[in-house]
Amino acid sequence: MLPTRLPAKHIILSLLFITVLIGAWYAYKQTSNAFAAEGLDLVIDNTSYYNGAISPTTTWEFSDLDDGNGPSLGQYLFFNFSDVKPGDFGEDTIGLQVLGSDYYACVDLSLTSDDDTSSNEPELATGDLPDNPLDLFDGELGEAINFLFWIDDGDNVFEDNETILEEGNAKTVLDSQWTLADSNSNIFSGASDPLLAGSNYYIGKAWCFGTLAQTPLVQDNSSTERTPIDSEGPGVTCSGEAEPNQTQTDSLTADIEFLSVQAEDNPDYSCGDCSISGTFGADSSVEYIQGLKKNGSPVDPARTNPSTALGTPEGTNAIGTFVSLGFGGSLTLKFNSAVVNVPGNDIAIHEVTNGIYPLEIAKVEVSQNGSSWQTFVAPASNQPTPVSNFDLDELGLSWIKYIRLTDTSNPGLHNATADGFDVDGIIVHTVDVCVGS
Numbered sequence: 001m002l003p004t005r006l007p008a009k010h011i012i013l014s015l016l017f018i019t020v021l022i023g024a025w026y027a028y029k030q031t032s033n034a035f036a037a038e039g040l041d042l043v044i045d046n047t048s049y050y051n052g053a054i055s056p057t058t059t060w061e062f063s064d065l066d067d068g069n070g071p072s073l074g075q076y077l078f079f080n081f082s083d084v085k086p087g088d089f090g091e092d093t094i095g096l097q098v099l100g101s102d103y104y105a106c107v108d109l110s111l112t113s114d115d116d117t118s119s120n121e122p123e124l125a126t127g128d129l130p131d132n133p134l135d136l137f138d139g140e141l142g143e144a145i146n147f148l149f150w151i152d153d154g155d156n157v158f159e160d161n162e163t164i165l166e167e168g169n170a171k172t173v174l175d176s177q178w179t180l181a182d183s184n185s186n187i188f189s190g191a192s193d194p195l196l197a198g199s200n201y202y203i204g205k206a207w208c209f210g211t212l213a214q215t216p217l218v219q220d221n222s223s224t225e226r227t228p229i230d231s232e233g234p235g236v237t238c239s240g241e242a243e244p245n246q247t248q249t250d251s252l253t254a255d256i257e258f259l260s261v262q263a264e265d266n267p268d269y270s271c272g273d274c275s276i277s278g279t280f281g282a283d284s285s286v287e288y289i290q291g292l293k294k295n296g297s298p299v300d301p302a303r304t305n306p307s308t309a310l311g312t313p314e315g316t317n318a319i320g321t322f323v324s325l326g327f328g329g330s331l332t333l334k335f336n337s338a339v340v341n342v343p344g345n346d347i348a349i350h351e352v353t354n355g356i357y358p359l360e361i362a363k364v365e366v367s368q369n370g371s372s373w374q375t376f377v378a379p380a381s382n383q384p385t386p387v388s389n390f391d392l393d394e395l396g397l398s399w400i401k402y403i404r405l406t407d408t409s410n411p412g413l414h415n416a417t418a419d420g421f422d423v424d425g426i427i428v429h430t431v432d433v434c435v436g437s
Helices: 121-125
Strands: 004-014 022-028 040-050 060-063 076-082 089-100 103-116 145-152 164-169 175-181 201-209 211-214 236-239 250-262 278-280 284-289 330-340 347-351 361-367 387-390 399-407 422-431
Touching (some): 399 422
Antiparallel strands (some): 022 076, 040 060, 040 089, 103 250, 145 164, 145 201, 278 422, 284 330, 347 387
16 A cells, blocks of 8 residues: 655755844645545644744644645744844744554755855855856755754753764755654664554754754653743854845745655565655657757757756756757657646756746646646746746645646747757656555
């Protein structure tokens, strides 16, 4: 049987000090019927503190995260802060509970951007390079935000006998996988047993914009809640004194996802048995029908390699990093894993000639099987930005595996040697379907 994909938490932490900083970690649950399994229903709660004070907008009781009743904008937010500065810190305690049957669970974290969204004078004065709007990983924030994740007993503080899951800067920590429990180990019990249906399990998370140091409290073995606003503190300290101006205007995004399988039906399950979902580019090109230049001549050979559209976009218009469709040409790309419908946009198509050429557009079609296609109303375009976003909700689809781009640019807007829409790559949220034993 298929494992259940538990609530994925989409994390966005944007830092703009000098002007305004807004940060938000979004939590959501995938609703694709293609990956549903009877007998498991995960609910999550969150208790959140920011700079030692309770954060009401990022705190909620046990809830099904796809119910649309989140405290802000219909979503559950782990972070939603403004004007964050070096030295700011927070602590969250995430509670997990599954209703139904005993289960194994794994966690996957993947960094999706570490972006220098612009370059102001203080940043440039430190030697920071000007922002490349096509590069999502040209920022420094990933090295300035530090995390500590641990197995908590539910009292909201880090104590001296609690197991650390991961620690380090965001660039490192938000690119890792954890085993909560599988047939080989259980980080909560220390044995190899599954997590129990109806029981509460807690993960503590502290973050610091600066240097995070561990100052664990002595375990009190008490059910009385100890909180970061008590005189003892949260069990960590944060110092932002050494943070340079390079992080100004930077933003950081990542995905965190839980995967679970029913233990009874998968007695030998290991978290290494399959990949958990993340954000990826296309795996292979299925068909490339080359169009022509406006003057009727073939597209330059250096711009006709469909494999340059695979993987993540390079964010550059350098020859050999993108493929030109040619006027009327098309390219079909395949994803080995299902591209799932998650809250918000699911597909980002990257063009490379923003600000260089006039308007270039391409019809965007998607398919589950490579033969039956559905078309988005709006085309992909190089204007006003080189990235065009698409949401599978528009087509009523829960997942797809193929994307076809067909150039529909107007030749009349271009010079004689123009060659239509140029594909740098496509970014999607994908899920590997893992079959239990």
